[in-house]
Amino acid sequence: MNIKKVLKGTFLVVLALLVGAIFWQIKSELPHSVNQPKKVVDDKKSKPAPVLEKTAEPAKSKKADSKSAKADWLKSETPIEFPILMYHHIADVVDGNTLFVPADEFEMEMMALKNAGYYTLTPEEAYRVLTTNEKPAEKIVWVTFDDGYKNAYDTAMPILSRLEMTGSFFIITGMRDDEDKMPDEMLLKMKQNSLISLESHTVNHPDLEYLTNDQADSELRDSKQELDRLLKQKTSVICYPAGRYNNETAELAENAGYKLGLTTNPGLASSRNGLFALNRVRVAYGHSEATFMALIGDK
Ligand SMILES: [Zn+2]
Numbered sequence: 625m626n627i628k629k630v631l632k633g634t635f636l637v638v639l640a641l642l643v644g645a646i647f648w649q650i651k652s653e654l655p656h657s658v659n660q661p662k663k664v665v666d667d668k669k670s671k672p673a674p675v676l677e678k679t680a681e682p683a684k685s686k687k688a689d690s691k692s693a694k695a696d697w698l699k700s701e702t703p704i705e706f707p708i709l710m711y712h713h714i715a716d717v718v719d720g721n722t723l724f725v726p727a728d729e730f731e732m733e734m735m736a737l738k739n740a741g742y743y744t745l746t747p748e749e750a751y752r753v754l755t756t757n758e759k760p761a762e763k764i765v766w767v768t769f770d771d772g773y774k775n776a777y778d779t780a781m782p783i784l785s786r787l788e789m790t791g792s793f794f795i796i797t798g799m800r801d802d803e804d805k806m807p808d809e810m811l812l813k814m815k816q817n818s819l820i821s822l823e824s825h826t827v828n829h830p831d832l833e834y835l836t837n838d839q840a841d842s843e844l845r846d847s848k849q850e851l852d853r854l855l856k857q858k859t860s861v862i863c864y865p866a867g868r869y870n871n872e873t874a875e876l877a878e879n880a881g882y883k884l885g886l887t888t889n890p891g892l893a894s895s896r897n898g899l900f901a902l903n904r905v906r907v908a909y910g911h912s913e914a915t916f917m918a919l920i921g922d923k
Contacts, residue, residue: 695743695760697752704757705892707920708750708766710904713773714780722908727779729909734787736913737765740922744790747821747861751883754895754902765920766893767791768886768904770825770863772800777810784819794825794863794886797850808854815855823861824848824882833868837876844880861886862900874900892921 712723714730725733737744743761745753750766753759767784769776772795784791793814801807806814814820826832826843827850835843844862851859860883864873867888877885877900885900893902905920 697756697758697760699756699758703894703896704753704759704764705894706745706753706759706764706766708768708886708893708902708904709920710886710888710906711767711769711780712771713775714769714783715773715775717909722906725907725909727783729911730780731783731787732913733907733911733916734767734783734789736917738787738789740917746790747792747823747884750893751860751899754884754893754899757895763922768863769793771829772796772806772811772825773804774806774810775804777806777814781814781817781820785817788819790819790821792821792823792861794823794861795847795851796825796827796829796865797847798827799829811854815857821861822851822855822857822859823863824851824859825863826865829865831866831868832864832873833870837872840873841876841880844877844882848880848882860884864888867904869901874898 711725711730713721713725714727715724716726717724740763741761742763742765743759745760745764745766747766749760753764767789769780769791772793776793780791780793795811796805799805800811811822815822824844824847827847828843830839830843832840832843848859848862851857858881860881862877862880862882862884863886869885869887874885883899884902886902886904888906889897889901889903890906891903893904897903907916907919911919
């Protein structure tokens with residue numbers, strides 16, 4: 625009888641210990657199991673967005689911080705002039721087409737700018753330079769890309785992100801996802817990168833010069849509206865297709881809500897030409913670092 629009681633007692637103690645141990649185990653594992661799914665979510669998040677986005681993120685905040693903290697905007701005695709670089713495809717050259725610049729050449733050019741101390745402007749900063757005649761650095765440049773090709777996403781953006789330089793891309797809203805043009809998913813991913821700006825290149829890429837005012841007006845307004853909606857932004861720059869515009873284009877663009885208009889007229893940009901007729905420097909393939917720096921008038 626006594627032995628039975630003792631056995632029963634021992635059994636209960638062991639049972640209690642077991643239950644306690646299991647509880648303790650669950651408790652200590654709980655934080656793990658809570659963390660686990662979180663980790664998985666993070667991994668998933670970074671998978672569709674390739675490495676470039678991950679590296680772009682910290683670069684962004686760093687850039688934003690350093691911009692607000694470090695950028696000393698200084699008024700200039702003389703009217704400020706600066707290069708607005710014009711690129712199209714960043715890809716291997718096809719059929720000698722000068723709209724192509726190979727990736728390694730483009731990277732060399734961006735490195736050359738960086739090494740020479742150039743500050744890359746956002747559209748907002750370019751507007752400030754042109755309207756207040758003050759600048760955030762001695763050497764400034766605005767890097768632009770026309771037509772919204774997929775290699776903007778695949779090739780140009782990763783290089784800009786790596787070097788922490790800004791770039792502005794002009795989108796033909798009616799040709800999104802056409803052949804070699806970026807679809808909305810790419811545009812939305814680019815929008816997440818604060819080094820990148822997406823601006824208008826009209827709806828159908830017509831020569832604005834030859835359109836009636838009504839036609840030009842809808843090209844300007846509809847493309848802006850579409851980008852504003854898709855990207856939840858205030859699109860502020862119009863890049864004229866083939867650089868073409870007429871005497872009325874500036875007023876139409878301003879009334880449509882734009883702040884700046886870019887042409888393909890060669891030369892440095894300055895407010896002298898008006899905010900809606902800014903010159904650009906066309907960059908073709910084949911440059912060495914020296915000829916590239918000469919092209920943009922670097923001294
Ligand atoms: Zn174009």
